[in-house]
Amino acid sequence: MFKNTVVKIPSESYVSGLTTSDLGKPILEKALVQHQAYIEALIKCGTEVTVLSSNIEFPDSTFVEDTAVLTPRFAVISNPGALSRNGEIHEMETVIKSYYETIYYIQAPGTLDGGDILQIEDHFYIGISARTNLDGAEQLKRILESQGYKGTIVHLEKVFHLKTGITYLGDQTIVVAGEFIDHPDFNSYQKIIVPPEEEYAANCIRVNDYVIIPAGFPVTKQRINEAGYETIELEMSEFRKQDGGLSCLSLRF
Template identity: 25%
Template sequence: MANMCPYGSFTHAVVRGIPETFGKTVGDGHENGEISVDLAKAQRQFGCLTGALRQKVGLQLIEIPPDPELPESWRIEDVAVIQGDTALITRPFKQQRRSEAEAVRRVMSELNLTVVEMGAEEGDSGGATLEGSDVLFTGREFFVGISSHTNRRGAEVLADTFRDFAVSTVPVCGGARLKNICSMGGPDTIIISSTDGAKKTLRMMEQLTDHHYEVLTVPEESAANCVYIKGPSNRDFLLHRPAEECPDSVSAFQKLQDYTLLPTACSEASKLGASLSSLCLLINRKHTYF
């Protein structure tokens, strides 16, 4: 087993600022329809998230400047999957998003991670697509959601990259991406929404693993995406949606004893189908290369 440190132990967070073009889509402009987002509010919420990661959890924050030419580049989780010393640069479903990887790749190299390129394989990865928001790493194994953004070929490339871990694919039932409906709430705890689709995906995950995970069910789907971090101080932190966004789920999070709960607003990003984990890449580096 290649897991050298306790699950959830991180030292660095990489984020990318919210651009002025937040909420716009490159291309036909139809995808988000008439969704109205509040740019200033999104930027404030992003500031609160980064503040929590830096000041409360104690991570070193690396912030890539926003790029107005890349309106979705703040969804940084999609463009890399990081485990141990390896960063797999993924291949987002939309052609227009693939150039988001350049700045992220640079940071990964500066952190002395081994960078694996998904697109550099024979035959252009054989049409593989993979987005990090469809990848759940439990500390023991990977689950990859097969969704409109991630295909089986993408999951195969991930399995090739992280050969020390089992990789199972599950259909994303009733959600856009796997991490919209579930996330890790600790080394052995899966947080999942109570929707029928999420329960169906969870049943499949349970059939594919020989490990028993505790399950924390939350009534609101948007509450199912949390960010668990064992900070440099060895305390357990959970960033979760606040009471004003998910009032019915707060009592579920309070069951996590001895955790430092950090309510973190994400309403504007979630209007665009994103969630808390979409906004950061978490890395464990013993040394600082910056």
Template identity: 25%
Template sequence: MANMCPYGLFTHAVVRGIPETFGKAVGDNDENKEASVDLAKAQRQFGCLTGALRQKVGLQLIEIPPDPELPLSWRIEDVAVIHGDTALITRPFREQRRSEVETVRRVMSELNLTVMEMDAIQGNSEGATLEGSDVLFTGREFFVGISSHTNHKGAEVLADAFRDFSVSTVPVCGGARLKNICSMGGADTIIISNSNGAKRTLRMMEQLTDHHYDIVTVPEQSAANCIYIKAPSKRDFLLHRPAEECPDSVSAFQKLQDYTFLPTACSEAAKLGASLSSLCLLVNKKHTYF
């Protein structure tokens, strides 16, 4: 096993602004294609997220300007999987999204990360699709959700890129992407929706791992996606949906001790099938190992 960075320790956040074409892409919402979004509200919520990451958590923020020609590019998590000093540039399912990777690739290079391309990893990657919001890294292993966006070939490419870690595939039951139904709430802690589909996915994850994870179950699926960060100050932060968006899940987070909770609204992006973690890529530039 390679040296492991303390789980959740990050120094930088990379985000991409909300374009004027937000919500205009055909088929960008997997759950409700008739959703009506409020652009100004989405931009305000994005500003609150970036403000929390920079001012409260203390990360260095790299903000890529919005691109109206790429109406889904604000879902930046989909286009890269980052661990340590390696950034795997993914291949989104939709052809029209694949040009989103160019700017992200450049930023990863400017951060001096080792940038890996899917085509260069496997000789037979034709047809492989992989989106970062289907990838859950626990600090010990990767779980890759097999969904309408990510296939088994994409998971195989990720396994080749991060050979020091176990990579297991699980079906995404009851959600568009794996991280719509679960996320990490800290080292060894999984936050997951209470839906029947999420429970089936969790049972599969438990069958595939030798490690015991603490489980925090939330009654609302939209509350299952959180962003856990161990900041440079070594404080534990959890960005989560606020009470006005997920009122029934507030008490579940109280099971997590000694955390700084940062309620962060995401209602407009959620109308398009996104979640909090969709809006950022987190990087540990210091590469502090033990």
């Protein structure tokens, strides 16, 4: 059950942020409308939303998930793998200190993005990606295991972040796409399989009584509904252009 969420408004510099996509330049005005709808969805899900002001210095800072890993008892401040994003953690540290007394830190040369961390109950899966290196992953694994959690390091082959292709909905059920459909680390879970043409929809988020999904992916929506989950659809076009998904836009705890 999530009580709190933290989001950050996209700044004027957002349109110049990092991306590997070829979907065109985002339209800021449209992104702001979509972001407001995201906030309203989090409120509908029953969370108290902390909305941070935009920061033109960090174009990608609306993707707050990458700055931290949060558990019920402690927080871990990450060390983002993109140098241009590293300073985002300092502003987020102040926010997190208002909620947590126990805080750990990923230290250089280790790098870690929160988008590479998937929690399934007491088990954390840590993706090795272009943004999270083995040093950072091993640091987080040690921290988690010292606190009684399990940690598994997963080497990614194609996806940008681990949570680009997999989501945990609760009840031992995962939404999976691409390389994770038959991945041995996830074979013990019930799977909702995303078809290849809808892979973007694998990044959805369960927030209390709802699963928030990107709009425009009817097969995935139907499969999630048929599994017994109520969905909220949100337009995500302007965040998809910058490699962003639904999970990227908030910290949930």
